[in-house]
Each structure stands twice: as structure tokens, then as C-alpha cells.
Amino acid sequence: MSCREESAATLRRAGHRVTSAKLLVIEALRHAEDHLSATAVIEQVRRDSPHVNESTVYRTLGALRDSRLISETTFGHGEVAYEWLGERPHHHLVCNSCGAVDELSDEIVAGFAEQLSRTHGFVADLQHLAVPGVCAKCANETAGR
Amino acid sequence: MSCREESAATLRRAGHRVTSAKLLVIEALRHAEDHLSATAVIEQVRRDSPHVNESTVYRTLGALRDSRLISETTFGHGEVAYEWLGERPHHHLVCNSCGAVDELSDEIVAGFAEQLSRTHGFVADLQHLAVPGVCAKCANETAGR
């Protein structure tokens, strides 16, 4: 199955209609294999089809997020980043000092969620968490000084 | 010490100049004893001093957040909520189903942060976390059906 057909099938499975705008947004995020800002997605989509309206992209991003096909994350203060959610859930460690974004497997986060369930009966929905802080490298440099 | 003098002292300690705009923003948040949206803060500030510019309030909220005097949290998708950070750190459990916001003590979160430190050397800065999910009540109702 081609990449495009796969995207179409995913869309259909999630109850969306298969339109060129949605496909373009999905392709942009899949091929980026990284976080993209809304503006970057618009730019990428327009590289292929300049006529696509920006509000359509915003609406599509919101719809795909609600269907759990992509994640919407706020890194630090300001920008919203979108990312294709492929296989397993994952999370991010964002360094406030150097800006590095590291990946965090789901295990620790899942343990945290389980604790919340045990103690508060709260079923946490942590599919894509961005944890702010200071990375090991920056923490060392600061301590050394 | 009056409430206002206390706010002024807090501002000074954090390296800010004591201005009426900053005091009004702080008082609004302190007396609310709850989360306020940026718009609500502007409204509240203007009830006392209608001449204060909205961009000043936005800038003040940003400055106070950077000084750790207030927290900036995103509940669900959309609005940003500000809250006065009094004593001890605390967090929130936000129900996606009924919208209830419950408080979460820092203990569990601190344990999570410690794990991140042990496994990744990452010093997490989780002073005010909003965990999305489904509260115990809503989870029960769904299960019962």
C-alpha cells in the first residue's frame, strides 16, 4: 500500500472523509517525523497545493488531534507543536536551558498514571506529555560552575 | 501588613518594580483563589482601573510567571489559566468528561520527577501540572452503562 493510500485508510478508519486537504496535512506530519508548528504545516501543505486555506489546516489539525492521529503539545511557552502518532505512545523531556527535546518512553509515565488511578481513582490520559526541566548536560554545567 | 503591602514586598523580593498595574494583577489573582483566564484578569483589573492597557496585563502575567509568583496552565484545549502560587506546590486533575478540576498534592508528582532524575538525569520542573483524564465519578458512570 502506498503511503498515500495508507493515510487515506487511516482517515477512513477514524471516521473522516478522505479529502486532499486532510491527506496533505497528514503527509506533511508523517514525512517530517518530527514536531511541526501549525505555521510550518501550513507552509508545507501550500508547497504542494497553494490554494489550501489556512483555516482548513487549523481545523484539520484539531480534528486529527481529537481522533488521536496526531498529538498537540505545548513546549515551553508559546508555540504549539504537532506530531504524527505512529506506533507506541511516547513523551518528551524539554530542556528550558538549551532547548533540547529528548524522548521519554511510556513506562515511567504509565507508572505515574497508575499511581493516580490507585490513589485518586483518576484515569489519566497521558498520551503525549511534555515535561519541562533541565537536561543532564545543562544541569552538570551549572553545577560545575 | 496589609494585603497590598504584602504583594508589594513580594514583587520587590522578586526583583520587580512596584507599580499599580502589577499590584492590581496580583490582587486579582490572590483574591480569586482560583484559576482565572487572562481575559478575566483584564476584566477584574479594569473594574478598579479602567485605563490599564490589556497588553500590560499580558506582559505582567508573563513576568510574574517567569518569577514563579503565579502559574500558567493549559486546561484541555484552548484557554490559558493563571493562578496565584501561595504556599506549597500543587497540581490538578482535569476531567475531560465533566470538566471537574481536582487538586493533587505534590507527593506523587515529586516521585515521578525523582524517577526522571534517576533514569534520565533530567531535573524536571513540575511546579504546576494539569493532568487530563477521566475522574473517578465519570469513569464509574461509563463502566456502569
Added chain:
DNA sequence: CTGACTAATGCAACAACTTGCAAGAGCGAG
């Protein structure tokens, strides 16, 4: 108390999103 240095503010333009509405297009029924 006075002057000066610099943070804070107001203003207006800008950037980043959102929303209502009418026109267009996907997709399932027949």
C-alpha cells in the same frame, strides 16, 4: 531631596488562531 538610569506602560500594528456562513465535495443508498 534631586537627578538619572532603566524597567514598565500605552499605543498601534502585527501574528496566531477561531468562527459563522454559504458553496462545494465525499460517500452510501437506491
Added chain:
DNA sequence: CTCGCTCTTGCAAGTTGTTGCATTAGTCAG
């Protein structure tokens, strides 16, 4: 294949938050 229901889209106007710059006003040294 065609019809029609309804989801999507484009457009334009509206929110919400940000930024550059000139002016105002806290603070602190003297």
C-alpha cells in the same frame, strides 16, 4: 451511475495574545 445528505472548505470577520517604539515613572546613588 445518480441523488442527496452531510461533512469540509473557503472566505472574511472576529478573538486572543505579542511586539517595537516612544513616553512615563519607580529606584537608587549622591
